[in-house]
Amino acid sequence: MPELPEVETVRRIISPQIEGCVIGAITINHPQVIKHPEAGVFCDAVKGRAIVGTDRRGKFLKIALDNGAVIVLHLRMTGQFLVTPADFPVEKHTHVIFQLDSGRQLRYIDTRRFGGFWLIAKDEPDDVTCMPKLGLEPFDPALTAAYLQGKAGGSRRAIKNMLLDQTIVTGIGNIYSDEILFRTKIHPQRACRDLSYTEWQALAESIPCIINWGIETNAVTAEEHLAGKGKKYRNTPYLQAYGHAGKPCPRCDTPFKKVSVGGRSSCYCPHCQGEIEGAPAAEKDKRKDTPAPIKG
DNA sequence: CTAGCTTCCTGATAGC
């Protein structure tokens, strides 16, 4: 589920509750969520270690241990990370439980099981996660119009896809890319190489702005997070564009439209963000008239 | 280089 703001929110909630704690018994109900090393090895290496701090890189959460190793976690679509009392009811799809010496538990819950854990030992090269390939953090001062234009300015790719490309700027997902494009008044299907320098500037400025807004709007207390079972910290009620197909634009009242860009749905205001010349609508009525060609 | 497809999974929802 989460994009950078949600991951950062979770980090801020759990961090003070786990820092300084020693990890005791570990229950793994679904070994596949341990991506590296093998689940048994992971447990042996983590058990007995103290947690010294947390960090975040893009949408990855990092938990630093006292021996220099780092637990890396990605929540993907439906992952939840929750600190609970030991007797807190166990949610369905709870795959990993870390017992802490505080008496509480750190639990990983993930309906679709796309997310997972890696353990990177001290001095072990991190070639098992994609973190080494990640691009700039949204708040990195190096994130400028020139950087973006240099990375993607010559590309025919849709700007929406560029925003979702974690190797350019990391942390943006489908929600915040729609918000960023709405704010900057850029149509999601515009080709990167057709953007003006002014538009790249608007993007460079809006990316940290929107992401920071997302983090601040998400803020909930640890108690609220627990009460919501790790789910209710998202700012969907405050979003301006994402998921608003058919609803009026907050700026001009024109109904938002929905298009598919690179397999992801995207909402935009046809007045504020314009329409794409030459390749409009078309998309609308693809019925089953034309049977898919049989391949193979 | 790039668009498009598949894959990892379960669940909510819309339509019949």
Next chain:
DNA sequence: TGCTATCAGGAAGCTA
């Protein structure tokens, strides 16, 4: 009520 199809906030891997 139940069935089926579609879609979901992520991302890697593969093909053409």
